[in-house]
Amino acid sequence: MREATADTTSPGSLIAADRVEGTAVYNRQGDHLGAIKTVMIDKPSGKVAYAVMSFGGFLGIGEKYHPLPWSMLTYHRGQRGYVVDLDKAQLEGAPSYDAATPPDYDDPAWGRKVHDYYRVPPYWM
Template sequence: MSDTVSPSNIEASRVTGTNVYNRAGETLGEIYDVVIGKRDGRVKYAIMSFGGFLGIGEEYHPLPWDQLEYDERQGGYVVDLDRDRLEGAPRYARNERPDWDDREYGRRVDDFYGSPLLPASV
């Protein structure tokens, strides 16, 4: 098998660690994980790690997958979000875990970014 990635598909393990930039080219963080619907297999959110030093004080921001655009030139994902707006975005601490089955939590995240709420993968 080839070690190359097709232009439109990528393994989840290769997404982890990829930088996330804003439209101004500033690095906001990196992809820590992805949330996938158990039943429909669709990627719902990319979890971006932000801030902290050596994992201390790091926060995680769920970004609706449809808000990310891959930029080949930068080798990372671009989101229409500046640092000030990111400060007010839904997030959780390293020692927390959101309830991904809570539709209200998903609605808050999606509303913040202006994404349509994806159907539940119940």
């Protein structure tokens, strides 16, 4: 995966999806949790539903992907990354998958499981 950083120099609040991919994710204590692998966009509404964060593993081996509801992320200019109110222990118990077994993002039960775990309202509401 290419090393990417979010564009902090351009004015405004919009960013291209390919600039989000690779951006670091930290918790409020400043611990590096992972990086954004991709974003999932709801086709009908155009809303970003999830930022899929890579977490754990070494050189891609054992890496897990955690879909984080987009509403949980806040961009922090000073850290040049996204910040979430989570710690590593919370992520270890969170809904996740590996590259060989991606979830069915269209399954409403799976989406509810993710949003219920993080206690945030679903993007479709």
